[in-house]
Amino acid sequence: MNDVRPTICVVDDDASVREALxxxxxxxxxxxxxxSSTEQFRRASNLDGPSCxxxxxxxxxxxxxxxxxxxxxxxxxxxIIFITAHGNVPMASRALRAGAVxxxxxxxxxxxxxxxxxxxxxxxxxxRTENAExxxxxxxxxxxxxxxxxxxxxxxxxLTNKEIASHLAISEVxxxxxxxxxxxxxxxxxxxxxxxxxxxxKAYSRKEKAQ
Amino acid sequence: xxxxxxxxxxxxxxxxEKEGQNNSVRVRPLGGAGSYSIAIRYGTATLFSIAALFASxxxxxxxxxxxxxxxxxxxxxxxxxxxxxxxAGLLCVVLSTVFVDYFFVPxxxxxQVSATAETYFVSFVxxxxxxxxxxxxxxxxxxxxxxxRDELEIKVSERTTALMQTxxxxxRLSRAxxxxxxxxxxxxxxxxxxTAMVANGHACLEWLSAKPANxxxxxxxxxxxxxxxxxxxxxxxxxxxxFRKEPPAKQLLDLNHLIEELVDFLRHEAATRRISIRTDLxxxxxxxxxxxxxxxxxxxxLIINAxxxxxxxxxxxxxxxxRSRKNGPDQVLVAVEDCGVGIKPEIAGKIFDPFFxxxxxxxxxxxxxxxxxxxxxxxxxxxxxxxxxxxxFEFTLPIGSQDSDE
Numbered sequence: 001m002n003d004v005r006p007t008i009c010v011v012d013d014d015a016s017v018r019e020a021l022x023x024x025x026x027x028x029x030x031x032x033x034x035x036s037s038t039e040q041f042r043r044a045s046n047l048d049g050p051s052c053x054x055x056x057x058x059x060x061x062x063x064x065x066x067x068x069x070x071x072x073x074x075x076x077x078x079x080i081i082f083i084t085a086h087g088n089v090p091m092a093s094r095a096l097r098a099g100a101v102x103x104x105x106x107x108x109x110x111x112x113x114x115x116x117x118x119x120x121x122x123x124x125x126x127x128r129t130e131n132a133e134x135x136x137x138x139x140x141x142x143x144x145x146x147x148x149x150x151x152x153x154x155x156x157x158x159l160t161n162k163e164i165a166s167h168l169a170i171s172e173v174x175x176x177x178x179x180x181x182x183x184x185x186x187x188x189x190x191x192x193x194x195x196x197x198x199x200x201x202k203a204y205s206r207k208e209k210a211q
Numbered sequence: 212x213x214x215x216x217x218x219x220x221x222x223x224x225x226x227x228e229k230e231g232q233n234n235s236v237r238v239r240p241l242g243g244a245g246s247y248s249i250a251i252r253y254g255t256a257t258l259f260s261i262a263a264l265f266a267s268x269x270x271x272x273x274x275x276x277x278x279x280x281x282x283x284x285x286x287x288x289x290x291x292x293x294x295x296x297x298x299a300g301l302l303c304v305v306l307s308t309v310f311v312d313y314f315f316v317p318x319x320x321x322x323q324v325s326a327t328a329e330t331y332f333v334s335f336v337x338x339x340x341x342x343x344x345x346x347x348x349x350x351x352x353x354x355x356x357x358x359x360r361d362e363l364e365i366k367v368s369e370r371t372t373a374l375m376q377t378x379x380x381x382x383r384l385s386r387a388x389x390x391x392x393x394x395x396x397x398x399x400x401x402x403x404x405x406t407a408m409v410a411n412g413h414a415c416l417e418w419l420s421a422k423p424a425n426x427x428x429x430x431x432x433x434x435x436x437x438x439x440x441x442x443x444x445x446x447x448x449x450x451x452x453x454f455r456k457e458p459p460a461k462q463l464l465d466l467n468h469l470i471e472e473l474v475d476f477l478r479h480e481a482a483t484r485r486i487s488i489r490t491d492l493x494x495x496x497x498x499x500x501x502x503x504x505x506x507x508x509x510x511x512x513l514i515i516n517a518x519x520x521x522x523x524x525x526x527x528x529x530x531x532x533x534r535s536r537k538n539g540p541d542q543v544l545v546a547v548e549d550c551g552v553g554i555k556p557e558i559a560g561k562i563f564d565p566f567f568x569x570x571x572x573x574x575x576x577x578x579x580x581x582x583x584x585x586x587x588x589x590x591x592x593x594x595x596x597x598x599x600x601x602x603x604f605e606f607t608l609p610i611g612s613q614d615s616d617e
Contacts, residue, residue, distance in 0.1 A: 014403045014407075016404065016407040016435070016438070016439055016442065017403050017406050017407045017410070019407075019435070020406070020408075020410035020411045020414070020435060020439070021410050023410065023411055023414040023428070023431070023432055023435070024410040024411070024413050024414040024417070026414070026428075027413075027414040027415075027417035027418050027421075027425075027428065027432075028417055058399065083406075085398055085399040085402035085403060085406070086398050086399050086402070106402040106403070106405070106406035107402060107405040107406040107408070107409040107410075108406070108409070109409065109413070110409075110410075110413035113410075
């Protein structure tokens, strides 16, 4: 995963700025994808590898800040660095509150940009790792039989085998067997591990519902 | 009489655009029915007296009095005097007297007047004269009233137009003064090429320090820097051209009038801030050749500054004094004095600098722009301390119409 070159997307309607940023990013070893509008970015983005977005605020058609919002609504969580020639405090605070990594005033120095990009890529990496883990847990979770997932629910809620058995009206031996299956299928090293996985899946589905 | 009211303006709603066209037609000269020619006026008087004669002859057999019915002649006299004025009224009196003497006063069909009829005849003449006088006097006063109304209405419409003009100019001015938009767009236009230059510069260094150096990419980066530098310069040239597009339109004008107009305009604003504005303007100040809008901008800046400086409730006197006077043989001087917070000595040297401001909401361009306007008119603008604690801003402007701009 580390050998994939990160892709930096640049959305700026000014061709000379766009190309200059592309040049700079290329010179320090990034892959740069340049877009003149948010629609172009939307149509073209199939970003599997690590990536982040350099987004101008004043754009034809759409405002960068509104675009940030619409990406979030669509569940696209690419980290955003705003670049603007005429920013102000309310703009910056809105952008950062909505989760932007950085708010850079044009013209900016290389180190400011690269620092922000590094931070954005780190955030992207964490997000991707978490997502991958979540997907793995979810797929293991899907392998459980309905009885096993019932047992899982009760185990993580802190009940003993005896209590689970009486709750489900099955024998304690059968309960133990189901529990062993759950631990094996979920690849859980301990009860604590199982609880953590269960929490993650629940937290994720809560978030999904909220959106 | 009701017919005459149709030309009255009492019912006419003031419609500013239309007023302008009608002004010249509306005002009739005082002192008689000047709108009718002499022939018509006296001709009508003659016609009316003849009509009265025939009518009286026609109906005299209906009256059994010893003396005939002569009241129709009074009607003719009054109408003639109303339409044609005193002169026509008198003509009608004379004709009526002649007709009455000949046809109705015994002995009939002769110019003589019998002794018994003398009193009757004389009183007829006197009554006719009085009727003529009353009628024409009434007409005159009616016309005077009408004219006063017309004049008043013209004044109102002139004043409205002037105010609307001032308002339009002020809003244009305030648009020009709301530099926020302007600076934002200038910043954007300049920052774009600068951003590209900085990014390309960094990229160029990266390409050069790569192992091995990528000279082709470095060369392209440098070229891009040059292009963007040129672009930034173009933007500046465009902005300068924008400001130079309208050369100041100088016109000869009465400075005092301009001051009074502006003070009138600001009266309401001043009142809401509980500030009074007093003017002390020199009489017969020579007219000066200036750009009206620019000078309004300067005065407006100075007066608004003075008002702002007195917003502190602790300020003892809330009065702004605006003075004008001749300053030497070839200059006029205008002073705006306030008793506000004044100018602290440590900032006195900076107040005319661009972007220097003591106001929380200010952008610091007012005085800087004002000074450059006055200097472009070959005058001077400066500030000094007012003994009451406030500030005095004064500017001079040269008298004379030397057209030596640009």
